[in-house]
Amino acid sequence: MSALDIRWIRDDASLAQQCRDWKQLPYLALDTEFMRVDTFYPGAGLVQVGDGERAWLIDPLLIRDWTPFAEVLEAPSVVKVFHACGEDLEVFQRLTGSLPQPLFDTQLAAAYLGMAHSMGYSKLVLEMLGLDLPKDETRSDWLQRPLTDMQVRYAAEDVQHLAEVYVKLAPRLPEHKLAWLLADGADLVANQTRVSDPREAWRDVKLAWKLAPQQLAVLREVCAWREEQARLRNQPRNRILREQTLWPLARLQPKDKQALARIDEMHPRTVRQDGDTLLALLAHAAALPAEQWPEPLPEPLPREVTPLLKRLREVGQREAERQGMAPELMLRKKILEALLKSGYPDGPYRLPDSLQGWRRELMGQALLDCLAAPENP
Template structure:
């Protein structure tokens, strides 16, 4: 189907935004999308906000609007559904502009997965599948902070929300008669309620091979990983601009005490050392002197080969249940619960569910799974 769209309405001042927000608050649903740049910053730089009502498309200019309070009220309304596609970074942009995260989210990528259209389906493919619309992607990586935007950019941005409410209606029709509908709404609600950024004090646990380090080295790793996260946010620079990810483990392992030895650490560039070298050395010295009671507990080693058989049992059950529920396997077994379950089986002889697994996955899928798998094998 050839692509076409209405001429967008530009919103470029505070009063106009406030007036339209009053109107949009009366709607049942709006389509939203964002364009931004994140090449040399920790936080995305908002370049454009697109809003569709089904009849009209509005382009909100964050370079000219500086009072986003009316938009924050719209985002927070539980009565107006906000329809987005793969919305995690959009939520971040909204929070930066307005201080608010959208309530009543409907994520069409998530809904498409529940509807059996494919897991992590891109918007372009979703439109092709549901509407037969071929959406061009010519402007994806362009400069959204330039003004004026090119005609291609404006067309691309407009098309991103023109069909979104139509997709929402079609997915609703498919899913509402199914139990999947309430599960989808639960997942969409969690998108609004989750943390935007990881906890700085927990970042050391994500470093590869951290389990190999001794307690004093782990103390250095924890201090440096937390500093890296906090400093990247404070300075609004990419994390690797502060300390490259590949440098964290060798810094903790070898604990350099001067600039020369620091420069020998893997991935440490001259720019890292020039801007942050003295602080990194100071933190290493401080962390290595902390008393033993302040050292982190060692992380467990990777799962042994003995876990493979138990992992296969989990995967077989998950595949059978996914087929029974007509859902993608990825929606059932979230990666973050697999390893804790296998560790519990090796340590206690039983599969146990991690506390963080809640909601429909726990009651519909995980609790019956552990009950069955914990029975003595025949």
């Protein structure tokens, strides 16, 4: 690694020039370093690009025009290689307004080849390249300038090894698995594209199903305000309003600051800074007419479905064995629960829309057959 060619990009003209060359390549390895200690959005500290021979380090604190890089991200002929790309996608969307397609995630690729699911990057590099990576710089300050020599080397080597892992992994994937992997990559991008609607945030609150429709209307307004303020102020949601306060606020609907302060887990700072706003919001939401209340949420599945869930999961495990893949890739618990909720306890059952593509094709009918079959005595 001593011969690794590291090149900095610190201005718009250099980035534009390099992007013209990148668009001609078959693949690019991509990574980011960012800080997210007390902000809602990640603060990009570095963008790394590798082609297997050299590593480019883009300084996002100096780049103003990301348009040429967005074109690279969207170029259909250039495969964009990541490892566990979730937060990287958020960084790229914030910086460039674009997302990478086609996307090849090496963590997913390893699972498609029967290696461990959700394998960490260091472990994958050790398994594929026989290299034991130091992780000393993972938690360092990537917004400081200048970066240390250790930080620069760490960042460059990360993207270099990612390219080397891709070159070894990709040929091992049969054509149909590569297509499945790229479809999963497209799903990751689609999920990132769907910027969550603040007015839907209430659906994720624990125990929301226990609330009456009028209380759900209050919960919806409080959660939407919290989400919007977190984005506006660029602060974590829990700094705006703690998660544990949402349900009791909707249930108890305090009318004054004393009652507000008595809500479990309510931070005094929130009462001071936003108490009047919250009380006005609660009063407004509580007065909404019944036709504007949400529908009640369905109760969670009862404990008795556990054996049935296990049988459904076995459908995915059997298919995983046939395909030589990590079983966790096959059927997510949320999909199985949605399937059960469509008809439990007596049916008929309907495959949920979230079961798509090759998974629906390979396992959809088997899941329905499993539910139709009498339970083993």
